Amino acid sequence: MEIAQSLQQIQSSYIREILSAACNKNVISLAGGLPDEQAFPIDLMRPTLTQLAEMPNVFQYGATAGYGPLLDFLQHHFALPDSHKVMMCTGSQQGLDLIARAYINPGDTVVMEAPSYLGAMQVFGLVSANIVTVAQNAHGPDLVQLEQCFEQQSPKMFYAVPDFHNPTGVCWSLETRQQVAALCIKYNVAFIEDAPYRELRFSGNPIPLVSDFCPEHSIVLRSFSKIASPGLRLGAVSGKIAFLDPLIKVKQGADLHSSVPMQALLLGLLQHDNFGLHIDKIRALYKTRYQVLFDALQQQLPVTCGMNSVEGGMFIWVTLPECDTFALAKTLLANGVAVVPSPVFYPEAHPAQAALRLNFTNATAEELQEAVRRLTDVLHNTLAVI
Amino acid sequence: MEIAQSLQQIQSSYIREILSAACNKNVISLAGGLPDEQAFPIDLMRPTLTQLAEMPNVFQYGATAGYGPLLDFLQHHFALPDSHKVMMCTGSQQGLDLIARAYINPGDTVVMEAPSYLGAMQVFGLVSANIVTVAQNAHGPDLVQLEQCFEQQSPKMFYAVPDFHNPTGVCWSLETRQQVAALCIKYNVAFIEDAPYRELRFSGNPIPLVSDFCPEHSIVLRSFSKIASPGLRLGAVSGKIAFLDPLIKVKQGADLHSSVPMQALLLGLLQHDNFGLHIDKIRALYKTRYQVLFDALQQQLPVTCGMNSVEGGMFIWVTLPECDTFALAKTLLANGVAVVPSPVFYPEAHPAQAALRLNFTNATAEELQEAVRRLTDVLHNTLAVI
Incomplete structure (x- = not known):
């Protein structure tokens, strides 16, 4: 059965695909847009979970x-x-x-x-x-x-x-x-x-x-x-x-x-009395992680790369000198860090600024530091030969 | 903002609309395709509900x-x-x-x-x-x-x-x-x-x-x-x-x-050990209700109406002599019983056999009997004057 024409032009989500590759234990994933599982307000949901019955x-x-x-x-x-x-x-x-x-x-x-x-x-x-x-x-x-x-x-x-x-x-x-x-x-x-x-x-x-x-x-x-x-x-x-x-x-x-x-x-x-506190808690957690990622990148990124500070959210956008970002993302994955290359965020055939999207909400501070080491090692090697 | 052309030709679901009208306490609804709330296997879900946390x-x-x-x-x-x-x-x-x-x-x-x-x-x-x-x-x-x-x-x-x-x-x-x-x-x-x-x-x-x-x-x-x-x-x-x-x-x-x-x-x-028993229980419940509805209809429907027995599911289809089934459904609603008229089950502009869909899984046996009294009263009055 032939699929509809409207679907023929849709790419499957590269992110959702890289997410499964990134499940490998040796890979630190900065690819997804995942919140931290440990920070889910499950204790605040527990009373309602019981009441549902x-x-x-x-x-x-x-x-x-x-x-x-x-x-x-x-x-x-x-x-x-x-x-x-x-x-x-x-x-x-x-x-x-x-x-x-x-x-x-x-x-x-x-x-x-x-x-x-x-x-x-x-x-x-x-x-x-x-x-x-x-x-x-x-x-x-x-x-x-x-x-x-x-x-x-x-x-x-x-x-x-x-x-x-x-x-x-x-x-x-x-x-x-x-x-x-x-x-x-x-x-x-x-x-x-x-x-x-x-x-x-x-x-x-x-x-x-x-x-x-x-x-x-x-x-x-x-x-x-x-x-x-x-x-x-x-x-x-x-x-x-x-x-x-x-x-x-x-x-x-x-x-x-x-x-x-x-x-x-x-x-x-x-409606839980402590929901406001929960929001404060995840904001504080993500702020810390953001700062770890930002500081490590600032210290270790090649000078040809750029990034801006953010005041919230989940992502840092690292701009690169012109290069094949898909090949770069693949090399990074082989070196134990998953990221998303910029072209997936542009309509197909649209010229894309060379960049990588890095998530800071899911990995721990230690993982973020290790991820930056792996990332910048590859970047220094790859960008040097461009 | 003008809606898409594909949506312009879609009727909103008459059933979902009649369902809200049928919430009136004085109305017995045979309109929806709702299972019996009392028969939900909540006790069998309780252990997992607790474990989710x-x-x-x-x-x-x-x-x-x-x-x-x-x-x-x-x-x-x-x-x-x-x-x-x-x-x-x-x-x-x-x-x-x-x-x-x-x-x-x-x-x-x-x-x-x-x-x-x-x-x-x-x-x-x-x-x-x-x-x-x-x-x-x-x-x-x-x-x-x-x-x-x-x-x-x-x-x-x-x-x-x-x-x-x-x-x-x-x-x-x-x-x-x-x-x-x-x-x-x-x-x-x-x-x-x-x-x-x-x-x-x-x-x-x-x-x-x-x-x-x-x-x-x-x-x-x-x-x-x-x-x-x-x-x-x-x-x-x-x-x-x-x-x-x-x-x-x-x-x-x-x-x-x-x-x-x-x-x-x-x-x-x-995976619950008693899930099979639960299915047996709802089958038995719905069989009883079906039999109540079928028997009451058989005794009280005008001879010009028809229906077939069913071996399962949720509905009996009552065929009628040619009439305005929307007007009939409206009269029925005013008389305390909600049903679905047949034209909603045909593509628009398609000739529809005059009929009503009656659900037997949601109302109790007593309600089903009362609903048939109300339904057949209206049918005897309405069909007599066609």
Whole structure:
């Protein structure tokens, strides 16, 4: 049976493939975007896990939009006005998939920064969107390019990760946020704000969502994978009701609804008195690990490489002199360290800045130091011969 | 933001809408396809629910195809050869959605029986398939029509629910199964076998899957919603490896993977010593309820109505003299009984046999008897004036 044309052009996720290779005990993986398993708030989930057995209703079919008590909690928690609503998804990845399926006709233009989140490119690729990119600088997207693109190409939506961008770690400045929002309103472009790392800020001051400046022109995707547990597969999508209802209609066909016991478990966790402390704890842990990775890289990276500091999230983006980054990643894997080469974060055939994405949330401080030794050994050897 | 063209033609699920209306305490609902909440095997899940707190790995990101120990168990449980594999989905509904997205180009022909499962029509509608129907008789699809259709229209797949069909309750005969399999092989049509009700047989003898007769030309969808719990949202898809791999690729974009704690919970349940007894118990319960509904209908239905006995599943299909079944369902709802009118089980603009789908697994015996009184009162009044 021949596969659909829309699927023929989709690459299987290199990251998910390297993740299985990286399971080898001798390999230190900085490749995934995995939170630290030891830091999961399982103790805070334990009371609800036990209570689930006394809640037969959560084992029945549920509403497509989500578990009522959780939706009520989140409506308040996210401070949504009555004109807006929230729905639960099987991970925020599904929220993105629903947005693409509900709104994109083949050939419709979707704008992203380059580089950008691989999972978003997959999802928009599956609906045969015309993906157009704008360059990213230290404050966010290049605003001149963005306005030109909005003006000339009338895109349907602009997808972005303004908080601790995947893969670059860039956090958009307040001014950029305001200006992007203004452009979205001016050109009637829907802003799809993917905010999975927003709560993982470990320094600097919180900045409003871009969507706070264009609430009628945006949809916000939030993940509970980074602050609770990815295994649960729960994310939330919010926006004005007219934007959300079509997503619910697609979700009926996609999976009817997300797991209700998992939603009840998440609600118990979010309402736990110590959940705030848990967030503080993972922020502190990731800050320490980030600092270890950053300091080690700063000391050992070849001078031809570059990187920027980040204030949160999960990744450091190391730029390299021009080279075959796939071959480099393969050599690194053979030398016991897994990383992700930059081209996977660009649309196919798009010229990619030579770079590597390094994760600092999953490996221990000792592993991070060893990983940098292995990484920089290879880099010094490889880049020397370029 | 204008919704995608593929979504514009999709009706929101009438059933899911009537389900919310049916929440009214004064309404007895025979509308949904809900298992009995009291019969959920929560006591058998309790040990695993408690153990989950000691299994941090299930809270981490997992493999797209599913939780390894569960996949191993199911490979053996379903007696799959090495050439075949199984993957877990967020409900078997997602499995169907993945099949449609992985294989159907807009305009590709998909064959179904008429009437057919609403959720399948939604899913194939979302990928703009050309849905072609063949009539169903007491033994399954009309084989002459089916062969004509295969020969003349070269469909890509034939989707069906051979065990206790939704909505008609028909269970395909052994001969029909063998002949459908032979036709699928002869005309190289993939058989998509949706088997959510297969374990709910309460009389007669088990019959092999259609796919047992065409294992290289089929994909099987199984649900754990009817024998375990729908709230978990877990289904399994199996077939030859070449058929399954594209589904896994689409699932990466759709939701990365299904909830791992839920998969671990399901494995614990399936391996529980008393799980077989649980299945026996729900079969006995549903047999009793079916008999109550069937007997009451037989005694009280107007002679102009018809129905067939079933050997399992969840539904009785009551045929009516020609009438406006939507208006009838509305009158019934006003009189305290919720049912589903037949047109929702046909592709739009397809002529529908006037009928009602009645569920017998969710209401108690007393409620079923009262529901039949309300139903037949209205039918005697309404049909008398047609």
